[in-house]
Amino acid sequence: MIGVARAARSFRSAAWLGWSVDTNWADPVTIGTLLVVRPLAATMLLVLIFEVARGTGSADPRFAHLYVGTAFYTILGATLHAISFVVMDDRERYETIRVVATSPVPLAAYVAGRGLSSLVNSCVGAGVILAFGSLALGLPLRPAGLLSPLFLAGFGLGVASAVGLAIGLAGVHLVTARHHYLLGESVAGVLYLLSGAIFPIEALPFGADRLARLLPFTYWLEALRRPLVPEASACSPTLAAISDATLLAILAVSSAALGAGGLALFRACERSARRRGILDARTDH
Amino acid sequence: MTGRPSPAVVFARAAWGRAYVRVVGLNRELSWIVGDTILPVLGTAAYLLAYRSLGAPRDFEGFVVLGGAMTAYWLNVLWSLATQLYWEKESGNLEIAISSPCTVGALLAGMALGGLVSTTLRAGTIVAAGVLVFGVRFDLSEPLLAGGAFLGTLAALYALGAAAASIFLVYGRAGWQVAMLFQEPVYLLSGFYFPVSRLGRPVAMAASLLPLTLGLDALRQAACPGGRAEALFPPLAEVAALAGLALVFGLLARATLRAFETRARREGRLTLRWQ
Numbered sequence A: 001m002i003g004v005a006r007a008a009r010s011f012r013s014a015a016w017l018g019w020s021v022d023t024n025w026a027d028p029v030t031i032g033t034l035l036v037v038r039p040l041a042a043t044m045l046l047v048l049i050f051e052v053a054r055g056t057g058s059a060d061p062r063f064a065h066l067y068v069g070t071a072f073y074t075i076l077g078a079t080l081h082a083i084s085f086v087v088m089d090d091r092e093r094y095e096t097i098r099v100v101a102t103s104p105v106p107l108a109a110y111v112a113g114r115g116l117s118s119l120v121n122s123c124v125g126a127g128v129i130l131a132f133g134s135l136a137l138g139l140p141l142r143p144a145g146l147l148s149p150l151f152l153a154g155f156g157l158g159v160a161s162a163v164g165l166a167i168g169l170a171g172v173h174l175v176t177a178r179h180h181y182l183l184g185e186s187v188a189g190v191l192y193l194l195s196g197a198i199f200p201i202e203a204l205p206f207g208a209d210r211l212a213r214l215l216p217f218t219y220w221l222e223a224l225r226r227p228l229v230p231e232a233s234a235c236s237p238t239l240a241a242i243s244d245a246t247l248l249a250i251l252a253v254s255s256a257a258l259g260a261g262g263l264a265l266f267r268a269c270e271r272s273a274r275r276r277g278i279l280d281a282r283t284d285h
Numbered sequence B: 001m002t003g004r005p006s007p008a009v010v011f012a013r014a015a016w017g018r019a020y021v022r023v024v025g026l027n028r029e030l031s032w033i034v035g036d037t038i039l040p041v042l043g044t045a046a047y048l049l050a051y052r053s054l055g056a057p058r059d060f061e062g063f064v065v066l067g068g069a070m071t072a073y074w075l076n077v078l079w080s081l082a083t084q085l086y087w088e089k090e091s092g093n094l095e096i097a098i099s100s101p102c103t104v105g106a107l108l109a110g111m112a113l114g115g116l117v118s119t120t121l122r123a124g125t126i127v128a129a130g131v132l133v134f135g136v137r138f139d140l141s142e143p144l145l146a147g148g149a150f151l152g153t154l155a156a157l158y159a160l161g162a163a164a165a166s167i168f169l170v171y172g173r174a175g176w177q178v179a180m181l182f183q184e185p186v187y188l189l190s191g192f193y194f195p196v197s198r199l200g201r202p203v204a205m206a207a208s209l210l211p212l213t214l215g216l217d218a219l220r221q222a223a224c225p226g227g228r229a230e231a232l233f234p235p236l237a238e239v240a241a242l243a244g245l246a247l248v249f250g251l252l253a254r255a256t257l258r259a260f261e262t263r264a265r266r267e268g269r270l271t272l273r274w275q
Helices: A002-023 A028-053 A061-093 A097-101 A107-114 A116-136 A143-147 A149-174 A183-194 A209-214 A216-228 A230-235 A244-276 B007-028 B030-053 B059-082 B084-091 B094-098 B104-132 B143-165 B173-189 B201-207 B211-223 B235-267
Strands: none
Touching: A002 A028, A002 A107, A002 A116, A028 A061, A028 A116, A028 B030, A028 B173, A061 A097, A061 A107, A061 A116, A061 A149, A061 A183, A061 A216, A061 A230, A097 A107, A107 A116, A107 A149, A107 A244, A143 A149, A143 A216, A149 A183, A149 A216, A149 A244, A183 B030, A216 A230, A216 A244, B007 B104, B030 B059, B030 B104, B059 B084, B059 B104, B059 B143, B059 B173, B059 B211, B084 B094, B084 B104, B094 B104, B104 B143, B104 B235, B143 B211, B143 B235, B211 B235
16 A cells, blocks of 8 residues: 555656656747647648548548547557656666666656656647647547547546556666667557558558557557547448447456556566666666 | 878868768667668558558559658758757767867768768668568659759758757757657658648748758659659759758858857857756
């Protein structure tokens, strides 16, 4: 019980620290602009790809499939990068990881908390993308879907899966050199391709759709699309055939597995790093 | 007793020394090669499959592959040239470089040369994967034009990167965040994954101040079936404009590096970390 309370306190303090690091270099308007411009530009790029390829406008269910998938993928990408990169940032750049490691702070809770502000920021960015799509591009979004049990439970479980995976990747960073700083982005890149974020998984070549069916994030995006734009769900017959309850069950199991697995991997890597004396070792080129 | 080497010799030696580190670093860390080759293919493959799943004409697949290849150069300029002085400052190397007889410009030239090696590997892998794995077709009917467009783009792009690098002599995280701000918007404005003419002529013309906008458009006209039909300007005019941009950005880089170095020295920011 004391351990849980300590982890919660560490998480809260680390979240405040991460927020400060992310936002104390400029005024809120500048930071807010930056938060929105990048994901919006990435989304507009896909909107233009859609227009070039089909030119059928936002009423086409494929547009909604691509748009909503892109909006929510930004959360996954940001979470994987931000949480896993905390280790590199604090070990190599600010050189503060030794201070954290020698204090009574559970390192995994600290790492998760330190990356929380990026997760929150990416959620805001996703919200802005959806609002822009609905108001400016005519995306047929059902706002009531945001309060549906499928969306709320699916969102929470998917984010938990992403955080679990990111903590595992942060653990890998503890025992690898700076050369591998792109690990979070690399995994996010694989998931971008395989999770059906911008095209139905049936379009994947070389039988890669089988891999897609093993990824929780494929089901996560489906659970978020379905309440918001039900027509978009039909783009992927494989996923459309799965019931809401089954989607949530898959997400519940995967988030539990990724959460427990990520934490176990992090702890194993932390033990290894401490034993080998490399926890705070800078790895300049 | 030998005489002091001329500034040109010092420049060349410093540039070579900095380039050497980059190339040797690549060879020492083989995992980088995997990271530099397989990972960039993933993003390009995602856009390519998006076009394919939407039933677009196959000509656009070549546009995507060329855009993906040029992405490698844009990321190299943004993160390994424009922001490099920030990283050097953070790691404590900048003060060593500044207190040596070489100029910051020489260091940047070396970074650009060294970075070109790994970046060309990435770009080549993307094109090879596009052709061999995804069956994308190119029509290199005008190789001289393609070569001119490619070299002109790189010259203008790296000169722009050197000009942007001066900002990091003065600014810290704020400059870094601004660099982040440019990544995706430039993908959009330069038409990395779609013909830039589809942005509409006024926007596309404004975006032509970015070397990659004109460079990609010219390359697509020279190497992609359907490139001429989606062109913004005639390709020779674009190559000429790229040469002009290279000259302008080169002069701008020279002036801004001097001005910002002087300012950074005066304000004591050259050795300021974590600002």
